[in-house]
Amino acid sequence: MIAVLERLQARNEWTFIKALPEADPVLAASWWTLLLMRGLLPALFAIAMGLLVGAVQRGEPLAGALGLVGTVFVLMQVLGPAHLAVGANLGSRTAAYLYDRLTMACVEPPGMGHLENPELTNDLTMSRDFDLGISGPPLSTSMDFIASGLVEMVAGLASAAVLAAYAWWAPLLLAGAWLGTHWLLRESGVWKDRETDEVREAQRHADYAYRLAVDPPAAKELRLFGLATWTVERFRGYRRHLFELRWEATRLRQRPVLWSLLLVLFANLVVFASLALAAADGTLGLDRMVTFASAAVSTSMIAFGGLSWALDGAAAPAAAVLRLQDAMRRSGALVIGDAPAAQLPAREVRFRNVRFAYPSTPDTEEPVLQGFDLTIPAGSSLAIVGKNGAGKTTLAKLLCRLYDPTEGSIEIDGIDLRSLDLEAWRNRIAAVFQDFVRFELSLRDNVAPAGAPDEVILSALEQAGATGLADLDTILARGYAGGTDLSGGQWQRIALARALCAVQCGAGLVLLDEPTAQLDVRGEAEIFDRILTATRDVTTILISHRFSTVRHADRICVLEQGRVVELGSHQELMAAKGRYHTMFELQASRFAQDAEGPEGSEGSEGSEGMDYDVLS
Ligand SMILES: Nc1ncnc2c1ncn2[C@@H]1O[C@H](COP(=O)(O)OP(=O)(O)OP(=O)(O)O)[C@@H](O)[C@H]1O
Numbered sequence: 001m002i003a004v005l006e007r008l009q010a011r012n013e014w015t016f017i018k019a020l021p022e023a024d025p026v027l028a029a030s031w032w033t034l035l036l037m038r039g040l041l042p043a044l045f046a047i048a049m050g051l052l053v054g055a056v057q058r059g060e061p062l063a064g065a066l067g068l069v070g071t072v073f074v075l076m077q078v079l080g081p082a083h084l085a086v087g088a089n090l091g092s093r094t095a096a097y098l099y100d101r102l103t104m105a106c107v108e109p110p111g112m113g114h115l116e117n118p119e120l121t122n123d124l125t126m127s128r129d130f131d132l133g134i135s136g137p138p139l140s141t142s143m144d145f146i147a148s149g150l151v152e153m154v155a156g157l158a159s160a161a162v163l164a165a166y167a168w169w170a171p172l173l174l175a176g177a178w179l180g181t182h183w184l185l186r187e188s189g190v191w192k193d194r195e196t197d198e199v200r201e202a203q204r205h206a207d208y209a210y211r212l213a214v215d216p217p218a219a220k221e222l223r224l225f226g227l228a229t230w231t232v233e234r235f236r237g238y239r240r241h242l243f244e245l246r247w248e249a250t251r252l253r254q255r256p257v258l259w260s261l262l263l264v265l266f267a268n269l270v271v272f273a274s275l276a277l278a279a280a281d282g283t284l285g286l287d288r289m290v291t292f293a294s295a296a297v298s299t300s301m302i303a304f305g306g307l308s309w310a311l312d313g314a315a316a317p318a319a320a321v322l323r324l325q326d327a328m329r330r331s332g333a334l335v336i337g338d339a340p341a342a343q344l345p346a347r348e349v350r351f352r353n354v355r356f357a358y359p360s361t362p363d364t365e366e367p368v369l370q371g372f373d374l375t376i377p378a379g380s381s382l383a384i385v386g387k388n389g390a391g392k393t394t395l396a397k398l399l400c401r402l403y404d405p406t407e408g409s410i411e412i413d414g415i416d417l418r419s420l421d422l423e424a425w426r427n428r429i430a431a432v433f434q435d436f437v438r439f440e441l442s443l444r445d446n447v448a449p450a451g452a453p454d455e456v457i458l459s460a461l462e463q464a465g466a467t468g469l470a471d472l473d474t475i476l477a478r479g480y481a482g483g484t485d486l487s488g489g490q491w492q493r494i495a496l497a498r499a500l501c502a503v504q505c506g507a508g509l510v511l512l513d514e515p516t517a518q519l520d521v522r523g524e525a526e527i528f529d530r531i532l533t534a535t536r537d538v539t540t541i542l543i544s545h546r547f548s549t550v551r552h553a554d555r556i557c558v559l560e561q562g563r564v565v566e567l568g569s570h571q572e573l574m575a576a577k578g579r580y581h582t583m584f585e586l587q588a589s590r591f592a593q594d595a596e597g598p599e600g601s602e603g604s605e606g607s608e609g610m611d612y613d614v615l616s
């Protein structure tokens with residue numbers, strides 16, 4: 001019994017039903033009350049009709065019985081629409097509640113492992129769009145299907161209960177037969193196997209093809225590479241595959257249908273034959289006959305209704321959302337200390353023998369960082385160079401504590417990063433990431449998402465060479481009233497201004513990951529000087545492929561295979577004639593060649609503007 005109960009509680013449907021009162025207790029209570037009332041009406045109608053026929057037969061006054069029949073009839077007409085309205089409202093509330101849960105689950109964890117955890121991807125994919133009407137009807141609509149199914153189920157059971165007044169075996173036989181059809185046709189109505197790898201894969205492909213087609217970012221490549229038809233075909237193909245999987249799983253199968261028919265036919269024959277015999281030999285009066293016969297007919301409602309698929313369609317994503325809550329909390333959790341972080345780093349930032357592999361990477365693969373050891377004196381600037389995939393951005397993410405090292409530690413003035421108050425530490429950091437976010441917000445909010453005085457914002461914009469791009473109140477996205485869009489390099493200046501604004505607001509550690517990659521060469525040199533001035537008093541870590549920016553840093557660190565292979569100032573590294581020197585020379589010669597060529601205008605910049613990757 002307990003095991004059955006536990007199995008029931010582990011079901012998606014159970015989770016969904018539990019979520020309703022959590023979303024809105026009053027609406028949920030009303031919905032269930034209306035459901036129960038609607039469910040009882042057919043049985044009540046059968047009884048009322050029996051009473052009316054009895055009254056007619058006996059020549060008694062009809063007012064009472066007619067009143068009852070009338071009342072039940074009116075309720076049958078009225079409660080349906082009321083239930084529909086309450087259900088739609090409850091569905092919307094529940095969807096909103098689940099979306100709130102989902103956004104919290106995504107945003108709340110201090111780390112970001114939960115957003116990259118492949119085990120959570122499927123639940124996340126299902127949860128993200130569940131109420132948009134893409135994968136099924138939105139909850140406000142499917143609540144009506146669920147309600148109708150449940151009402152019919154209750155009505156069938158209540159009618160069967162009325163039949164018990166005729167003979168104890170009749171409801172068992174009839175209800176049993178109709179319930180049996182649910183079991184026999186279990187493969188026909190419900191798509192139980194929707195969670196298979198094949199379904200998920202097809203869904204993900206279809207989803208991606210759809211996004212490629214409708215989202216603006218892919219528009220350029222779609223056209224340029226002539227991929228329009230390909231995308232449509234792909235979307236169509238995978239969607240068709242999905243439907244085929246669904247049809248295969250839910251197709252009406254001949255044998256179960258035959259068995260269902262036979263079972264239902266047999267049960268009804270027995271019950272109605274018995275009723276007929278009893279009526280014929282006078283043991284069953286006409287009034288009771290009317291009641292029982294209509295109750296026997298209503299019992300069939302047990303078998304009908306779109307309950308299963310509607311409930312399944314609503315319950316699966318609801319359960320996924322609620323599952324994600326805990327799973328994401330665990331997966332994105334970080335140990336959080338309470339040591340104050342104000343004024344840090346005052347002495348140094350120290351990577352001590354750091355080893356790191358992304359949680360999603362299999363153990364068989366080499367970790368991104370291994371034995372990474374580096375001390376960065378506070379107040380100095382350090383440039384990091386290395387091939388694509390060397391782990392430069394990863395270092396920046398570790399410093400922001402978006403992840404923690406697998407082994408070893410990062411220490412700020414000798415304090416393990418993990419024991420610092422996380423929020424306070426993040427407040428100390430100003431960062432421009434390689435894939436920095438372009439907020440569809442005003443210029444003001446783009447520069448100071450957490451707020452800052454306008455004069456600070458304006459001065460940061462000036463330092464980043466981003467004056468005159470737009471008004472502080474202009475929204476940086478077309479599609480909004482008065483909104484505007486910027487070029488890649490202009491956006492990069494805004495991102496820089498964001499970091500410089502944070503510096504002005506007191507950040508002590510600046511992380512710049514390819515901050516000038518999209519700037520024109522002249523703009524880059526000019527802006528970099530300004531950045532150096534603006535970040536003179538803080539610790540700056542600069543990741544770049546461009547030697548024009550790298551060479552100005554106090555020290556340069558060459559990263560290879562997760563380790564520091566060279567470290568020193570530009571002059572020292574050039575003098576050491578190691579890896580840095582080779583790269584630098586190679587690049588310089590390439591640029592010199594370019595300069596000699598007829599179209600070598602870029603080469604006139606000399607080694608400025610060279611890329612590390614050209615060589616590696
Ligand atoms: N979120 C992630 N999950 C799993 N692996 C990742 C993730 N991000 C990066 N990696 C892997 O970690 C390695 C280091 O990536 P990282 O982004 O730190 O390189 P990088 O040095 O910044 O390269 P680039 O010069 O191209 O920006 C790469 O092999 C990359 O595939």
Ligand SMILES: [Mg+2]
Nearest residue numbers: 392393394434
């Ligand atoms: Mg990177």
